[in-house]
Amino acid sequence: MDVFEAIEKRHSVRGYTGRHIPGEDLDMILRAARDAPSAKNLQPWKFIVVTDRPTLRELVPICHNQGFVEDAGALVVGITEDEKWSVVDLAIALDHLSLAATALGLGTCWIGAFHPDEMGEKLGVPDDYTVTMCMTVGYPSTKGKSPTKKSVSELVCKERYRER
Ligand SMILES: Cc1cc2nc3c(=O)[nH]c(=O)nc-3n(C[C@H](O)[C@H](O)[C@H](O)COP(=O)(O)O)c2cc1C
Numbered sequence: 001m002d003v004f005e006a007i008e009k010r011h012s013v014r015g016y017t018g019r020h021i022p023g024e025d026l027d028m029i030l031r032a033a034r035d036a037p038s039a040k041n042l043q044p045w046k047f048i049v050v051t052d053r054p055t056l057r058e059l060v061p062i063c064h065n066q067g068f069v070e071d072a073g074a075l076v077v078g079i080t081e082d083e084k085w086s087v088v089d090l091a092i093a094l095d096h097l098s099l100a101a102t103a104l105g106l107g108t109c110w111i112g113a114f115h116p117d118e119m120g121e122k123l124g125v126p127d128d129y130t131v132t133m134c135m136t137v138g139y140p141s142t143k144g145k146s147p148t149k150k151s152v153s154e155l156v157c158k159e160r161y162r163e164r
Contacts, residue, residue, distance in 0.1 A: 001103040010098055013107025014068045015142035021051070021073035025104050029137065032100030033076075036093035039085035045093055048077040048123050055122075062122060063134065064113040073106070073138035077119060079129040090132050097135065107140035 001009070026049065033047060050056060051074045063069045078094055080086035098108040111134035119131045 003099065006099045006102045010102040010108070011144050011146040012109045013136070013138070013140045013142065013144060014066075014109055015140060015144075016068055016071040016073065016107065016136065016138035017141045018053075018071045019073060019139040021106065021137065021139075025106070026051075026074065026137075028104065029097045029100040029106070030076075033093040033097040036089070036096045038089035038092070039083070042081075042083055042085075042089070044081040044083040044086045045090045046079050046129065047093075048079065048125070050075045050077065050123070058122065059119070062115050062118045063111055064115075066111065066113065068109070069111065069136055071138065071141070072136035074136070075111070076135045076137060077123060077131060078133045078135070079120075079125050080132045081129060086130075087132055094133060094135050097137075101137050105139070106137055107144075109136045110134075111136060 030047060030049070038044065050059065053070070056072065056075060057070045059075060060067055060069050069075055076094070076097065078090045080090050083089075094110070101108050114134055116131040119125070119134070120129070125131055
């Protein structure tokens, strides 16, 4: 699958079969995250990969009761150092992960609705890191597609800003 196909196929998946993700596939998507660009190449992130089912279950209330977290093959929890562009850097890395996962037939969903302090406490995150963003990864149990996106012409201004 080329990158354009992965971009087109990717959509938020909120239903998973609970099937185990093979270690090689997890390694591949984590390498894709690792290869992402970051400001000054600081790579100010770590990824905590939770696959243990009872732990995933315990994370559901921390993720604002988003029940599909329990059925995912993994919850990737992105934690960042206190650097100017950390949040942007992590977002790029997780987007790489998401596209790589799509290419392997896996679904993903960004999880921004969660309690960072409780997540950090539960996963033993040290104080010098912030729990910034999470992403479920797993085999989809539902057939979904992305909601409608704005047209490119609505989003793009040629040469300078111009009201439509
Ligand atoms: C920063 C961020 C946080 C998000 N948090 C959640 C979340 O907590 N739960 C959820 O179901 N979807 C979450 N989403 C997914 C968005 O709802 C989804 O990307 C959007 O509706 C567009 O759909 P698509 O991903 O299928 O293109 C989040 C997306 C982003 C980028």
